[in-house]
């Protein structure tokens with residue numbers, strides 16, 4: 009089933025004509041309404057008239073997360089606040105969050121995009137869907153919420169957490185679909201098993217996204233909750249969920265190409281790579297008014313397949329995210345930057361500037377261990393001094409990151425030293 013069949017099956021040529029028309033509109037819109045873009049475009053000598061083909065997008069400079077942050081909170085908005093009807097923000101970045109705004113049209117397009125994705129995954133108006141993403145500034149919950157309502161599903165906004173109650177409702181309502189991060193879904197599965205109620209659940213579909221998930225992990229979750237799971241991708245800067253999602257054939261995530269123009273670039277040289285290459289995904293929003301994005305560097309690594317899919321959809325498909333070009337970590341759904349940790353650690357003079365971040369997954373939950381070297385041996389014999397230091401670091405990290413970490417103080421000179429760039433992150437989550 010398709011939510012907007014005419015659009016989702018457009019011949020490639022038609023898609024590209026529409027994208028070109030919208031790209032010209034967007035350049036003009038950004039030029040006129042966002043000073044930041046106006047200055048950038050002027051410097052690059054780009055006007056809407058200069059865009060004659062989709063390839064001409066290469067003349068437009070890239071936009072980065074730093075650009076959004078530098079213009080905190082509303083500097084990149086394309087409309088006065090009067091026209092903004094919703095504001096979201098990304099979780100825990102260094103200092104200030106990334107703030108995004110939506111007009112009424114944006115919300116309408118957003119719910120259309122999500123409606124397409126959930127329908128492609130197999131959701132229908134017969135479904136009772138429990139949304140176990142955290143409601144709040146995060147785009148995930150409300151994004152899925154509106155899209156699912158649009159297709160007529162019965163939405164149950166349970167939010168994340170309260171797992172046993174979540175499972176009780178699932179049982180009582182005979183919930184048929186679950187929206188969650190794959191890791192939370194896994195925890196729900198485990199808890200339901202412990203409660204001995206797996207057989208009493210009626211789940212058929214898992215709409216998972218917002219973090220990476222290996223095929224092995226997906227199969228495991230499918231088995232534990234006895235459902236069929238699809239993956240969907242997005243980010244707050246571009247919209248939230250709704251950028252792309254798998255159809256039931258699960259051979260890549262269909263990009264909503266009438267709203268998003270995707271490119272793959274080499275993150276080092278910043279050159280656009282030929283079709284089919286793997287690299288950093290760069291996305292231009294073609295219709296967004298609230299906060300339009302010109303060539304936004306997602307830092308996510310993927311590749312795009314432009315062959316029409318056997319499901320009938322012609323929208324290109326991006327492969328599952330391979331990783332990120334930067335070091336941003338997603339711990340239990342919270343974005344954590346190593347630089348945030350570093351800035352906390354540097355505030356303590358009893359420790360040396362050598363640290364390592366070890367991320368593991370235990371009981372289906374991410375765990376971050378921060379290993380820090382003591383500056384010297386003076387504290388080694390002083391147990392209460394060590395404990396006090398450990399406690400203070402733990403407290404400050406929690407204040408800045410919003411999550412619990414395990415703090416381990418290790419002996420001076422026990423961590424690896426580096427000749428070139430440091431590699432401080434040891435991510436063991438996908439090792440098992």
Ligand code: DLL
Nearest residue numbers: 098148217218219220240241242243244248249329
């Ligand atoms: O996670 C939006 C979203 C919500 C997508 C719910 C899907 C479902 P942010 O919090 O801004 O937005 O985080 C965006 O999360 O750049 C990716 O690195 C990662 N990410 C999102 N979806 C996937 C996915 C939402 N399906 C960042 N697979 C992105 C792997 C994903 N990584």
